[in-house]
Amino acid sequence: MSDAFEGVSEVLFIPYASSDHDSYLEGARRFTASAPFNLVGIHEYDDALEAVMEASGIYVGGGNSFLLIHDLHEKGLIEAISRRVSEGVPYVGISAGSNVACPTMMTTNDMPVIYPPSYEGFGIVPFQINPHYHPGGILWREGEDVVQHFGETRSRRIAEFHQHNPTPVIGLFEGTFLRWDGESATLVGGSAEIFCVGDTTLRVEHGAILDGSLSPR
């Protein structure tokens, strides 16, 4: 976070993925207490658009991606944030905040608890991110037992996405960051799997450098 917001003293925090903006801002402030920047909540401004136009750093938190994209569209912030970031304002998105940084938020894992006017995101990166990624089948604990789950695997869901959309998808394992400089992406701190239509899944590790179509450089 400190690397991404180097030289920025005040970062605009967008808590729309959560229902309780005040307590989410408070939590984010505790989380970044040792960082050399302060967080200010977009909901503390009278005019959210003005807050974006004046921001020198933007941090979008996690929660529910449908709620987040709903509020961003309702408040008319999609184009403004997209433009500010293209002008050089650093952007950090966590979980749902990484989903909306993509062309659409269609590779979210979240439940559609609200009907948004559109799935269109900021398009900061030219590919899709699937956060909280894990490969293969899942298990859950019932008391002492570990029970197998038969619902769709994550890669099955991403394959369904690719039946309707050609955009490449990167599944980020938990704890992994992806830094995008406008031309290439660097994987930091963990692993990822890459899904391109017609290709087999590619596993990449910390330090991998990818271009906009998610091909390793």
Added chain:
Amino acid sequence: MSDAFEGVSEVLFIPYASSDHDSYLEGARRFTASAPFNLVGIHEYDDALEAVMEASGIYVGGGNSFLLIHDLHEKGLIEAISRRVSEGVPYVGISAGSNVACPTMMTTNDMPVIYPPSYEGFGIVPFQINPHYHPGGILWREGEDVVQHFGETRSRRIAEFHQHNPTPVIGLFEGTFLRWDGESATLVGGSAEIFCVGDTTLRVEHGAILDGSLSPR
């Protein structure tokens, strides 16, 4: 399936949750080969609405709920199927097919791979179903290891739904059926968990009888 479609010789199969209608119909025919009814695919008719109006049984398969609800709305079938079922035509929904039987499909686990014109479902039952339900945190296997996953639990996702919608939700464990007769629901073959705004989660087992607000009778 044979119980639900007792006395019906031909059942209309709706494969819209899958992209490949022909192969899904073929699979469903193999699955029901020993049943005393034949399946006919809605995509084999020139006029899908006419197929619904003439059907004496309706079976909606699983796959992606967003794709399913998209096609049902695009083809103008929501109201027609809802009306036929209220007139007494038996309906069976599996996975995504159970999501769309609810007032909305908002308690799906699927990925929003397509933007539907609405989330409205058939409203055959007055509550929401969450299929493939499991409680608590999930795990996944990495080679020999079992790894913990930190993404939202299912009950956390249902709590997010309840921040925006008051409708009660029943989470059906895999392998569990819910039979609804227009007034009450009977749990068959497995367990479920019930989520009502303001109440603690209630676990119910095979044989439980619930009213339309998911209160045990």
